[in-house]
Amino acid sequence: MSALERLAATIEARKAADPDSSWTAKLLAKGPEKCAEKFGEEAVEAIIEAVKGDREKLVSEAADVIFHLLVMLAARDVTLQDVATELARREGISGLAEKAARPAPR
Numbered sequence: 001m002s003a004l005e006r007l008a009a010t011i012e013a014r015k016a017a018d019p020d021s022s023w024t025a026k027l028l029a030k031g032p033e034k035c036a037e038k039f040g041e042e043a044v045e046a047i048i049e050a051v052k053g054d055r056e057k058l059v060s061e062a063a064d065v066i067f068h069l070l071v072m073l074a075a076r077d078v079t080l081q082d083v084a085t086e087l088a089r090r091e092g093i094s095g096l097a098e099k100a101a102r103p104a105p106r
């Protein structure tokens with residue numbers, strides 16, 4: 001099992017945990033909207049570090065983003081496997097070709 005899969009399993013298990021015992025359980029107890037808001041905050045923090053160019057801080061903020069992304073997904077019962085399946089479906093499809101094949105905007 002990868003670190004990402006272990007983290008996703010821990011987050012899933014926190015759905016049943018006491019909010020006083022865990023940050024993840026506390027965030028999940030606040031509902032999907034709050035989880036989404038927190039993800040947005042963490043994404044902005046990562047953007048700031050990416051613009052500044054501090055590699056170490058960017059790695060740390062990126063870890064926060066991935067953790068909070070998984071919490072946001074769990075809050076809506078979307079699994080890491082669901083996302084992996086979608087990524088696998090896209091494998092080999094060029095982003096440029098996919099974009100060109102989209103219907104023209106009306």
Ligand SMILES: N=c1c2ncn([C@@H]3O[C@H](COP(=O)(O)OP(=O)(O)OP(=O)(O)O)[C@@H](O)[C@H]3O)c2ncn1[C@@H]1O[C@H](COP(=O)(O)O)[C@@H](O)[C@H]1O
Nearest residue numbers: 007010011014021022023024025026038042063064067068
């Ligand atoms: N990867 C993480 C992880 N990354 C970040 N965080 C927490 O996310 C919280 C938010 O970070 P911030 O720096 O934004 O905190 P803050 O600004 O004080 O938050 P607010 O002001 O918004 O309240 C902090 O409490 C961090 O410790 C994490 N908490 C947990 N995990 C993983 O989840 C597992 C389960 O954790 P618990 O649910 O706490 O048992 C852990 O063993 C880790 O593997």
